[in-house]
Amino acid sequence: MKLSVDQVEREVARLWEVEASKSGAARVELLTLVALVSEPQLLERAQKVLSEVVKRVPSRTIVAVWRDGAEPAITADVTLHRLAEGGPACGDCITLEAIGAAREWLPGNADRLALSDLPVCIWWVGDLPDHDDLFDRMVVNADVVIVNSQEMDLRDLEKLSSIAQRSHGRYALADLAWARLRWVQDLVARFFDDEQGRACLPGLERIDIEFSPRDGEKDATSTRSGLLFGWLAHVLNLPIDSPQWRRGDRWAEVTLGSVVTRFEQRPQKGVRPGGVVRVGIQCKTGRFEIQRQEDPQAFRWSREVPGASTPPQVLRVLSLDEPTLLLRCLERPKRDPLLEMSLQVGSRIVRPVAPRLSSLPPPVPTT
Amino acid sequence: MTSENPFRVGLETERAPAPCVFVIFGASGDLTRRKLLPALYNLAVSRLLPPGMSIVGFALTEQSEDEFRKNMHDAVAEFSRRKPIDETVWSDFVSRLHYVSGKFEDPANFGKLREKLEELDRTNGTRGNRIYYLAVPPSAFRMVNDNLAKAGLVHDPDDASKYSRIIIEKPFGRDLASGDALNADLHRVFHERQIFRIDHYLGKETVQNLVAMRFGNAIFEPIWNRNHIDHVQITVAEDIGVEGRGKFYEEAGTTRDIVQNHLLQLLMVMAMEPPVAFTADEVRDEKVKVLRSLKPIRAVDVVKYTVRGQYGPGNFAGKPVPGYRQEPNVSPTSIIETFVAMRIEIDNWRFAGVPIYIRAGKRLTKRVTEISVHFKQVPHALLAQQGPVDPDVLAIRIQPDEGIGLRFVAKVPGPTMTLRPVTMDFRYGSTFGGSGPEAYERLILDAMLGDPTLFARADEVHAAWRFITPILDAWSRTPPTELPRYPAGTWGPDAATQLIERDGRSWRRL
Numbered sequence: 030m031k032l033s034v035d036q037v038e039r040e041v042a043r044l045w046e047v048e049a050s051k052s053g054a055a056r057v058e059l060l061t062l063v064a065l066v067s068e069p070q071l072l073e074r075a076q077k078v079l080s081e082v083v084k085r086v087p088s089r090t091i092v093a094v095w096r097d098g099a100e101p102a103i104t105a106d107v108t109l110h111r112l113a114e115g116g117p118a119c120g121d122c123i124t125l126e127a128i129g130a131a132r133e134w135l136p137g138n139a140d141r142l143a144l145s146d147l148p149v150c151i152w153w154v155g156d157l158p159d160h161d162d163l164f165d166r167m168v169v170n171a172d173v174v175i176v177n178s179q180e181m182d183l184r185d186l187e188k189l190s191s192i193a194q195r196s197h198g199r200y201a202l203a204d205l206a207w208a209r210l211r212w213v214q215d216l217v218a219r220f221f222d223d224e225q226g227r228a229c230l231p232g233l234e235r236i237d238i239e240f241s242p243r244d245g246e247k248d249a250t251s252t253r254s255g256l257l258f259g260w261l262a263h264v265l266n267l268p269i270d271s272p273q274w275r276r277g278d279r280w281a282e283v284t285l286g287s288v289v290t291r292f293e294q295r296p297q298k299g300v301r302p303g304g305v306v307r308v309g310i311q312c313k314t315g316r317f318e319i320q321r322q323e324d325p326q327a328f329r330w331s332r333e334v335p336g337a338s339t340p341p342q343v344l345r346v347l348s349l350d351e352p353t354l355l356l357r358c359l360e361r362p363k364r365d366p367l368l369e370m371s372l373q374v375g376s377r378i379v380r381p382v383a384p385r386l387s388s389l390p391p392p393v394p395t396t
Numbered sequence: 397m398t399s400e401n402p403f404r405v406g407l408e409t410e411r412a413p414a415p416c417v418f419v420i421f422g423a424s425g426d427l428t429r430r431k432l433l434p435a436l437y438n439l440a441v442s443r444l445l446p447p448g449m450s451i452v453g454f455a456l457t458e459q460s461e462d463e464f465r466k467n468m469h470d471a472v473a474e475f476s477r478r479k480p481i482d483e484t485v486w487s488d489f490v491s492r493l494h495y496v497s498g499k500f501e502d503p504a505n506f507g508k509l510r511e512k513l514e515e516l517d518r519t520n521g522t523r524g525n526r527i528y529y530l531a532v533p534p535s536a537f538r539m540v541n542d543n544l545a546k547a548g549l550v551h552d553p554d555d556a557s558k559y560s561r562i563i564i565e566k567p568f569g570r571d572l573a574s575g576d577a578l579n580a581d582l583h584r585v586f587h588e589r590q591i592f593r594i595d596h597y598l599g600k601e602t603v604q605n606l607v608a609m610r611f612g613n614a615i616f617e618p619i620w621n622r623n624h625i626d627h628v629q630i631t632v633a634e635d636i637g638v639e640g641r642g643k644f645y646e647e648a649g650t651t652r653d654i655v656q657n658h659l660l661q662l663l664m665v666m667a668m669e670p671p672v673a674f675t676a677d678e679v680r681d682e683k684v685k686v687l688r689s690l691k692p693i694r695a696v697d698v699v700k701y702t703v704r705g706q707y708g709p710g711n712f713a714g715k716p717v718p719g720y721r722q723e724p725n726v727s728p729t730s731i732i733e734t735f736v737a738m739r740i741e742i743d744n745w746r747f748a749g750v751p752i753y754i755r756a757g758k759r760l761t762k763r764v765t766e767i768s769v770h771f772k773q774v775p776h777a778l779l780a781q782q783g784p785v786d787p788d789v790l791a792i793r794i795q796p797d798e799g800i801g802l803r804f805v806a807k808v809p810g811p812t813m814t815l816r817p818v819t820m821d822f823r824y825g826s827t828f829g830g831s832g833p834e835a836y837e838r839l840i841l842d843a844m845l846g847d848p849t850l851f852a853r854a855d856e857v858h859a860a861w862r863f864i865t866p867i868l869d870a871w872s873r874t875p876p877t878e879l880p881r882y883p884a885g886t887w888g889p890d891a892a893t894q895l896i897e898r899d900g901r902s903w904r905r906l
Contacts, residue, residue: 055821211408212443218403219447222412227401264402327484330447338521339415339448343488345441367406 031104034125034138040107041121048109048118058120060150060359061143063091065135065167067155074351075154076124081352083110083120086359089144091123093135098128103138136166148172148362152355156181157188168192168200173362175355177205179303183248183255184383186376193369203358205351206253206303207368212346213257213305213319216330220310220317225337232313233288236261239295242279243302249274249281249382250292251303258290259375260367272378283378299325413844415448416525416559417516419509421500421540422532423453423464427565429471432531435836437472440489441482442833444841448520452494452512454505464495477834492520500532500539506547513549524551524558527843534567538581545585553587563592563843566657567648568852571868572861579854592843593852597658599835599842601824602798604850606665606767607674609792609800616790617670619771621746626772626787628666629896629904632659632756635712635763637884638734642725649732654756656864657852660687662794663752664856666767667742676849680856687859689744698870703880703891705735707759710884717759717884731879734758737892738867739899753896755903759884764906765794786817789904799823 032040045056062082064075072094079090090110103125110120123142127135143149150173153164157176168174174196178189193202221227240254250258262269262285273284279294295306300321310317315334322329326348331341349357404410418436420428439445453464469490473481496512498505516522528544530537541562544550551560562582569575582591597603610616619625632654638645645653664683671678693701708719721728735757742752771788789803800822808814824832842850880889887893887903896903 057821214403214407215409215443218401218407218409219412221401221403222446223414264405322484324484332447338519340491340520342447343484344443345482345485346443365406 031106034103034105034141037105037107037123037142041123044107044109044121045118052117056118057087058089058144058147059086060148061089061091062086062150062152062359063093063139063143063167063171064152064154065163066092066094067153067158069094069096071154075152078351078355079122080110082355082359083122084112085356087119089121089123089142091125091139091142093125093127093139095127095132095135101127101129101131101134103127103131103134132163135163136169139167140170143170150175150359150362152176157185159188164192168196171200173201173203173358175203175205175358178252178256179206179209179301181252182383183250183252183379186252186255186259186372186379187383190369190372190376193372196364198364201362201364202368203362203365204256204368205354205358207256207365207371208354208357209349210253210257210260210305213308214260216319216328216344217261217308217310217317219330220332223337225334226315226317226332228336229312229315229317229334230265232315233265233310234313235309235311236288236290237293237307237309237311238290238305239293239307241297241300241302241304241306242294246294246302249276249379253303254292254305255375255379256371257305257308258292259371259373259378261290262378263367263370263374269374269377272381274382276382281382285378297321297325409444411845413444413446413449413841414525415446415520415522416527416844417450417452417513417520417522418527418529418840418844419452419454419513420529420531421454421536422530423495424455424457424459424467425531427531428453429467430475431834431836432529432840433468433471434476435834435840437476437481437486437489438478438833438837439841441478441485442837445489445492446844448522449844450492450494450516450520450522452496452509452516454496454498454509456497456499458497459495461493461495465490465493468493500536500543503543503546506543506549510547510549526551526558526560527563528560529563531565534569534578537564537578541581541585550585550590553590559590559846560586561590561592561843561846562586563594563840565594567652568593568657568857569861570647570652572858572865575857575861579857583854588854589848591854592839592848593854593857594839595657595661595852596835596839597661597794598850598852599837599839600794600798601832602792602794603662603665605798605800605824606792607679611670620769622748622750624771625747625750626770627750627899627901628752628770629768630659630662630666630752630754630766631768631903631906632662632765633760633763633887633906634758635760635885637707637712637717637759638720638723638726640724642723645734646726646730646732650734650736650756650758651864651868655736655738655754656860659754659756660860660863661852662765662767663740663754666769666792667747667752669746674849676847679849680853684853684856684859685744686742687856687863689742689747690863691741691743692863693738693740693867693870695866695870695873698867701739701895702867702871703735703737703889703895704733704871705757705882705889705892706730706732706879707734707757707884708881710759710886712759712885719881719884720759729877731875731877733879735760735882735888735892737888737895739895751899751901753901753903755888755892757888761885761887762906763796766904766906767792767794768904770901770904785815791904797823797825799825 066072066075106124108122109118110122112119149171151167151171152175238254240251267285275282282291297306306321308319317332320329326346328344496509551558569578664686667686668682671682706720720734721730737755740752768789768791773787785805791801793799802820803817805815806818808816880891882889
């Protein structure tokens with residue numbers, strides 16, 4: 030049933046009353062989670078993800094979609110989320126549909142429907158358009174802004190970096206692709222937990238990052254690999270001012286100072302596009318490698334460093350689905366300086382091989 | 397060492413343990429099968445074991461390394477919280493498992509152990525780091541301790557290049573004298589900072605959350621004192637009986653098994669002053685002050701302030717169950733308590749005059765561990781037309797259904813001012829989802845990291861026994877022929893109800 034926005038709260042209250050009379054369930058909500066669905070074909074996916082997330086974090090979800098139309102209007106649809114079909118309710122679910130120019134009204138209406146005194150989390154579903162102030166206007170009152178750089182192009186690292194910088198600490202930027210990188214970071218870090226490992230770092234010569242490409246991959250590397258390298262370059266304090274790039278058909282190499290980093294496409298069955306397949310670090314005195322195994326969730330960690338005998342390890346890395354990643358971002362809704370720095374460094378390194386925002390045509394004025 | 401790793405800065409796991417050999421004495425026993433190996437395996441699944449880390453089982457049982465590995469596979473399959481076994485992880489984990497058989501009293505076996513450890517240092521890069529886990533009866537502690545020292549397996553605590561640590565399980569003695577003697581034995585070989593006395597209650601997320609709740613929120617601390625708190629109740633209730641541990645229980649009883657350690661740990665965390673930092677010594681300094689502040693129960697008052705009981709036959713979940721005296725390995729004339737309740741007081745500025753009612757027992761109505769803080773009545777009964785208003789209660793549920801509930805009164809909708817208690821509930825499971833690490837996982841990891849915050853310190857153990865021992869002595873001076881009996885499946889003997897009701901209060905319904 031389509032409602033006008035001013036009927037939403039009344040309808041939500043009615044649904045909860047009915048719920049309480051049936052099951053005695055208490056209404057508990059911890060935050061407002063707003064999903065901005067940038068493309069209509071992503072709507073179903075977003076709804077599915079939210080319905081899983083609220084099972085763990087009881088919330089009000091607001092899904093905002095838009096479509097063309099002459100008569101500007103916003104209508105709403107209201108239901109309750111449930112732990113299972115026919116089971117107890119665990120949140121309320123509001124879908125806002127904006128038609129035509131009413132898209133501009135979404136920020137105010139989403140704000141009006143946000144639960145009072147609870148955090149607001151904005152999840153941008155899909156690719157970020159280059160010139161669209163809806164995102165900027167939505168994040169004004171947000172506490173957490175979640176994106177998925179995996180669904181973006183390499184050049185979008187720069188855009189995300191500027192979004193993080195513009196927040197001035199008002200909101201925390203979280204990236205689902207960054208959350209996926211946690212295990213790689215941890216495995217890289219454990220190469221250097223001891224002095225023998227760290228002693229090799231001054232002789233760093235080469236880094237190899239192999240990744241599973243998207244269909245028709247055009248970028249020099251996947252966004253996730255670019256972000257991973259941004260982190261590595263930040264930690265290693267590599268000189269990023271004048272990166273020298275070379276590109277081949279399925280590979281690209283960048284030289285920063287005396288360190289060469291090679292990105293290579295390595296399709297592997299069972300690995301999501303953008304997923305890291307291998308990381309190798311070569312120093313004058315040591316070699317370090319993380320290699321995905323035939324079982325795509327298993328990795329072999331190994332290193333050879335002087336003065337330390339370390340047997341290789343095989344480790345399991347769980348495949349994280351979108352609801353789990355979103356939950357991880359919600360668990361720690363705080364600014365992540367490491368992500369911000371990695372975006373900043375990564376975007377500067379890839380700038381020569383990714384079209385810059387400023388080089389794109391200006392937006393067409395809307396009337 | 398790991399704090400210097402630039403790659404760890406800003407990561408979720410900022411600290412990583414250095415590779416070590418984890419030696420389990422009593423590796424063929426129940427604790428190893430049920431808790432230790434599953435915990436180590438789960439740390440491996442979570443990628444928290446350092447590369448090269450090795451596990452050496454040491455026990456009397458003659459078995460080959462392959463047999464030990466097979467037995468541990470079965471144990472993990474049965475007792476791990478993660479099922480089924482991830483064979484990819486296991487195939488790597490099993491290569492870390494080693495076994496040495498022999499008697500603990502024979503020093504030659506410790507020479508054998510030493511050779512094994514040195515071999516692992518060479519092949520696995522464990523660099524002389526050792527953790528010794530004593531999953532053996534307390535009677536064997538001294539023997540293992542001495543033989544470790546004789547075999548040169550305990551490093552100088554000031555040697556920064558390598559470490560040796562020992563983890564011991566309760567009971568830490570059975571009274572003040574034996575507790576002090578155990579500490580003295582340990583200190584002959586290990587420095588206090590090398591000793592990790594495990595009390596798995598401290599590894600529970602909810603106990604740590606109690607610290608977070610008290611000191612991470614501004615609203616609780618101002619009311620956490622005698623001006624606002626009427627009394628506190630702490631319950632550690634189990635619905636099971638002694639479950640084949642009759643022999644052990646005949647030696648221990650509930651006071652030694654639960655009160656002296658788990659229950660007093662809960663009391664300390666509930667009552668301690670804010671530490672100046674969340675570091676091992678600062679936290680433990682504050683905890684031990686609580687124990688030192690406990691008002692001793694004089695011998696003449698023991699009857700008044702303590703209650704013992706023993707479960708008789710009854711039912712559990714609709715099935716008949718035997719009484720304690722009918723359990724295997726239990727004397728038919730046993731006067732060991734399976735239930736204890738006490739009224740205790742903390743003589744300090746914050747809690748003076750606030751009674752703390754504690755109770756613990758087996759074969760009670762349900763399994764529940766909870767601390768409830770009962771606040772005072774409103775000072776003026778403005779809204780008491782229909783009788784007294786129920787005071788507010790903050791309940792911290794440790795297990796099961798970990799969480800925090802606040803009971804307060806609200807107006808029932810309608811034309812009259814009718815009040816009714818309502819509850820605001822926070823449940824760990826529904827808020828954060830999934831199951832967190834088990835207590836043993838957290839504590840073993842902390843021991844590998846060298847962080848003793850969640851372990852009991854010698855002075856804590858001493859102070860706990862100093863409070864408990866006079867009570868045990870008073871009981872033993874006038875042994876009854878029978879303890880008050882309570883039917884299995886109830887909340888203990890009537891005397892426990894009287895203990896609290898004579899103060900005009902009642903046990904919280906759990």
